[in-house]
Amino acid sequence: MKKFLSNAAIKFQRFMYGRYGIDQLYRGLLWIYFALLIISAILGRAVDYRIYTILSVAGLAIIVFAFFRVFSKNIQKRRSENAKWLVFENMVKKQFRILRDRWKFRKTHIFRKCPKCQAVLRLKKIKGSHNVTCPHCKENFKIKVL
Numbered sequence: 001m002k003k004f005l006s007n008a009a010i011k012f013q014r015f016m017y018g019r020y021g022i023d024q025l026y027r028g029l030l031w032i033y034f035a036l037l038i039i040s041a042i043l044g045r046a047v048d049y050r051i052y053t054i055l056s057v058a059g060l061a062i063i064v065f066a067f068f069r070v071f072s073k074n075i076q077k078r079r080s081e082n083a084k085w086l087v088f089e090n091m092v093k094k095q096f097r098i099l100r101d102r103w104k105f106r107k108t109h110i111f112r113k114c115p116k117c118q119a120v121l122r123l124k125k126i127k128g129s130h131n132v133t134c135p136h137c138k139e140n141f142k143i144k145v146l
Helices: 002-016 026-045 051-071 075-104
Strands: 109-113 120-124 128-133 139-144
Touching: 026 051, 026 075, 026 120, 109 139, 120 128
Parallel strands: none
Antiparallel strands: 109 120, 128 139
16 A cells, blocks of 8 residues: 555656646635635525526636646746736735734834835824934935824
8 A cells, every 4th residue: 555655656757747837826815715614514505596697607707717737738828827926915914914913002002104205104102293313215205192
């Protein structure tokens, strides 16, 4: 049995040679698939069978696309897709980080956006009017803390 599994692993490695393989977009698609599967199981049975069907078909399309990407030989296109996914993923993570920090520092700091570059700045919660310099674009602006 051990030799059989070893030979199967070698054959699979040879098969995957020159193919794209697993990346962050594949993992993201799997998470989306599982989320759709759970939502369709909960909502579809309780609300309407059409919702279950639509979500199931969408999940199936996502998982088929994910496996297509894994076995694809067009590596450049898969890399560019993954790069776009990483930009989107980092944007979403940044928003959640900002929300987490706003909650974590809600008693000691305030958060304001720079009027020029829209960067979110964390400022000490000291009452009064203050001049602030953005560390990213060096823009000076006034804020008022109540």
